[in-house]
């Protein structure tokens with residue numbers, strides 16, 4: 001494989017910043033299963049305060065944070081209402097069924113945003129012969145809808161209807177700080193009304209690993225037990241938490257730069273006849289676009305998105321296919337203005353070859 005110079009596959013590909021590496025080297029550590037790692041405890045307090053929750057727990061991955069929330073707020077045989085392209089439903093290996101015996105109740109939308117009336121209609125009546133609905137799962141930003149942010153008014157409307165029917169609400173806020181930057185608000189405002197929220201330190205914020213699950217003191221106490229059950233009890237992870245503290249204190253403010261570069265990328269791509277994209281629908285750092293198959297050079301037995309991505313790879317640009325005709329590019333800390341321009345030049349070359 002050609003050494004990639006520009007990696008737009010995901011905002012997870014970033015390497016720790018120099019400040020993170022220094023903090024990791026200097027981190028004070030202890031055994032976190034005994035809750036004796038001072039750096040982890042500091043990160044957990046910072047995360048809880050930042051999101052406006054009483055408590056938080058460091059978990060190895062976003063998937064584990066989401067699935068702990070599902071596990072603690074459902075019971076076997078109950079349903080989770082979720083937008084049909086939600087990450088928890090589509091990309092977590094059926095974990096809600098495997099670990100919790102829960103079933104998704106997907107809601108199809110035409111723009112990624114559920115309406116309160118749709119959620120209400122998806123909740124089973126409380127009668128003895130219907131599968132009980134226990135949880136509403138939200139996602140902000142919404143990955144598969146091109147990083148779509150959801151404003152706090154909608155979150156409050158959805159949580160209100162869920163709570164009125166006795167459901168808990170979990171927010172998959174893997175990229176909640178991107179949503180906050182795009183909407184000009186705070187992550188705490190966007191999480192208000194939810195019972196639990198998970199956010200990732202290792203996506204746009206550039207930490208090497210780790211996510212946080214926020215909730216009530218009681219729920220987080222239970223989550224410590226369940227994290228061990230899921231195999232996520234770790235030891236001297238102050239090494240990782242130290243990078244997480246740098247992520248939260250130094251890497252949030254710059255996310256708007258990633259959004260501007262995603263806009264520039266979208267506008268440049270929109271000028272190419274083979275690309276179908278509306279830059280007004282690129283909201284944060286995720287750029288998803290469709291290719292017009294007949295306009296993409298190469299062997300017809302290969303999917304158009306794959307032909308295009310292979311052509312870019314050969315020119316030192318990495319990105320991913322979403323479907324036979326869809327491609328995803330994600331901007332992040334290691335992508336500068338010149339990388340965006342080089343990507344657009346490479347895209348033009350591939351499509352005009």
Ligand SMILES: Cc1ncc(COP(=O)(O)O)c(C=O)c1O
Nearest residue numbers: 061062063064087139143172174
């Ligand atoms: C919206 C969303 N939620 C959850 C996750 C899961 O995070 P992890 O890869 O850390 O398990 C991802 C990962 O891409 C994501 O995009």
